[in-house]
Amino acid sequence: MKTIIVDVPDWPGHRAGQHLDVRLTAEDGYRAERQYSIASAPEEPVAITVERLDDGEVSPYLVDELRPGDGFELRGPVGGYFVWGREDGGPLLLVAGGSGIVPLRAILRHRRNTEGGAAVRLLYSSRSLDDVIYRAELDDPGDGVDVVHTLTRRQPPGWTGFARRFDATFLRELAWPREDDPLAFVCGPTSFVETVATALVGLGYRPERVKTERFGATGGR
Amino acid sequence: MSFVSRGFRGRRRDHDADPSRVPPGQSVTYDFPVLSAGPTPQTAIEEWTFSIVSGGTKKTWTWDEFRALPSETVTVDIHCVTRWSKLDTTWEGVAVDTLLDDVEHDAAYVLAFCDGGYTTNLPLEDVTDGKAWIAFEYDGEALDPEHGGPARLLVPHLYFWKSAKWIRGLALRDEDEPGFWETYGYHLYGDPWREQRYAGD
Amino acid sequence: MEPLDGNAIAGLLLDVFGAEMTNATGICANCGATGKVAELEVYLRAPGTVVRCRGCAAALMVFVTVREITCVDLRGLAQLVND
Numbered sequence: 132m133k134t135i136i137v138d139v140p141d142w143p144g145h146r147a148g149q150h151l152d153v154r155l156t157a158e159d160g161y162r163a164e165r166q167y168s169i170a171s172a173p174e175e176p177v178a179i180t181v182e183r184l185d186d187g188e189v190s191p192y193l194v195d196e197l198r199p200g201d202g203f204e205l206r207g208p209v210g211g212y213f214v215w216g217r218e219d220g221g222p223l224l225l226v227a228g229g230s231g232i233v234p235l236r237a238i239l240r241h242r243r244n245t246e247g248g249a250a251v252r253l254l255y256s257s258r259s260l261d262d263v264i265y266r267a268e269l270d271d272p273g274d275g276v277d278v279v280h281t282l283t284r285r286q287p288p289g290w291t292g293f294a295r296r297f298d299a300t301f302l303r304e305l306a307w308p309r310e311d312d313p314l315a316f317v318c319g320p321t322s323f324v325e326t327v328a329t330a331l332v333g334l335g336y337r338p339e340r341v342k343t344e345r346f347g348a349t350g351g352r
Numbered sequence: 353m354s355f356v357s358r359g360f361r362g363r364r365r366d367h368d369a370d371p372s373r374v375p376p377g378q379s380v381t382y383d384f385p386v387l388s389a390g391p392t393p394q395t396a397i398e399e400w401t402f403s404i405v406s407g408g409t410k411k412t413w414t415w416d417e418f419r420a421l422p423s424e425t426v427t428v429d430i431h432c433v434t435r436w437s438k439l440d441t442t443w444e445g446v447a448v449d450t451l452l453d454d455v456e457h458d459a460a461y462v463l464a465f466c467d468g469g470y471t472t473n474l475p476l477e478d479v480t481d482g483k484a485w486i487a488f489e490y491d492g493e494a495l496d497p498e499h500g501g502p503a504r505l506l507v508p509h510l511y512f513w514k515s516a517k518w519i520r521g522l523a524l525r526d527e528d529e530p531g532f533w534e535t536y537g538y539h540l541y542g543d544p545w546r547e548q549r550y551a552g553d
Numbered sequence: 554m555e556p557l558d559g560n561a562i563a564g565l566l567l568d569v570f571g572a573e574m575t576n577a578t579g580i581c582a583n584c585g586a587t588g589k590v591a592e593l594e595v596y597l598r599a600p601g602t603v604v605r606c607r608g609c610a611a612a613l614m615v616f617v618t619v620r621e622i623t624c625v626d627l628r629g630l631a632q633l634v635n636d
Binding site for chain 1: 354357359360361363364383435
């Protein structure tokens with residue numbers, strides 16, 4: 132896992148939840164392109180968080196090889212659907228599976244930077260404690276933010292938190308009730324997003340207030 | 353010209369493969385990438401049929417009838433237009449020659465058609481004389497749905513988009529009618545050794 | 554290989570249409586289902602990009618880039634409206 136701050140000339144500014152298309156070209160012209168969510172809030176320098184996939188094509192380069200002063204092509208910021216600003220209100224339900232936490236973290240930071248924002252519940256599913264990204268930051272998320280972790284594959288000794296996957300029962304207990312007319316952002320692997328989004332609509336969330344962003348099954352795109 | 357990122361090579365590694373087996377612009381892979389343009393079809397084997405369509409006539413085999421035909425095991429190299437090649441892949445399948453045996457025709461081309469709507473076009477002579485199979489096993493096991501199971505076309509001498517997954521038949525044609533990717537600009541023939549990836553190559 | 558959604562092609566659509574399209578609404582010409590582009594089913598790992606209807610799996614949009622030119626097939630859409 133690595134967070135990379137990118138210095139983009141003439142950066143137009145971005146919204147929380149948007150992403151970048153990163154394109155790498157090799158000397159022989161070979162190209163690879165991937166999407167990375169912007170991990171920082173609009174008030175902060177542009178950063179992406181990259182999860183290194185062992186069999187990845189782009190992530191091992193970005194995590195292992197990239198040095199200050201290196202460059203790559205990018206397109207963005209892009210995305211006009213999976214975005215949140217103060218004016219969108221809440222209460223917010225943020226549901227993350229694995230690296231799906233990245234755009235949600237940008238939303239959280241933006242909310243914190245702009246003060247007095249909507250109440251937030253963040254539900255974050257990871258395989259183990261070692262897989263939790265931004266752990267220290269999420270342990271101290273600030274006022275009005277409740278964070279619930281679930282560790283689905285391995286739990287540390289003495290763990291008193293959740294160990295199940297997010298299903299309808301779990302969400303009924305932990306998500307905002309429908310009466311609050313919450314705004315939900317669900318991000319992670321495709322099957323995770325479909326399970327959670329379906330469950331939220333089943334709980335009475337208005338479908339147009341359940342925003343989804345699917346990442347590849349391995350966490351990247 | 354794109355900006356070149358220092359030190360970027362992608363997943364490509366140096367390999368021990370004989371370079372004369374690797375077409376231009378390709379890199380050898382040791383895994384088996386899954387590329388898909390749509391959801392994996394779920395046709396039940398009891399409903400599966402394979403047909404040869406020629407003009408107004410259609411010859412059809414059920415799965416059991418198809419599996420009763422003589423089949424053979426072949427080991428071939430495959431080359432994907434997205435630049436990976438996989439050497440020494442082993443398949444079991446029924447030769448297209450076998451399926452065309454009792455069919456009277458004078459067609460010059462075929463259009464493979466598949467569950468999910470995918471199509472691809474080939475000259476008839478590129479699927480006959482031992483050049484193509486309807487493969488139902490890969491690496492000694494039943495062909496995985498994500499790799500085209502229950503059966504796919506296997507035409508190793510052309511780019512692998514011609515080896516249509518989830519094939520349900522071959523339509524014999526007088527004209528070379530572009531299939532799915534060919535319609536959007538991929539080469540009508542697709543010879544990896546002449547690097548015929550796109551129309552005009 | 555699980556499909557993604559229209560969010561993954563926000564950049565491609567920006568290049569093709571010159572506008573942010575993920576909030577646009579599409580109507581499937583095959584089954585009539587409506588959906589936001591961001592929520593459509595997207596297959597990226599192929600010789601081209603195919604966007605499909607969640608209702609009936611029909612191909613709504615196909616994008617193939619060959620030698621820097623992108624071929625755009627929108628025939629699967631009865632309508633595409635960017636509000």
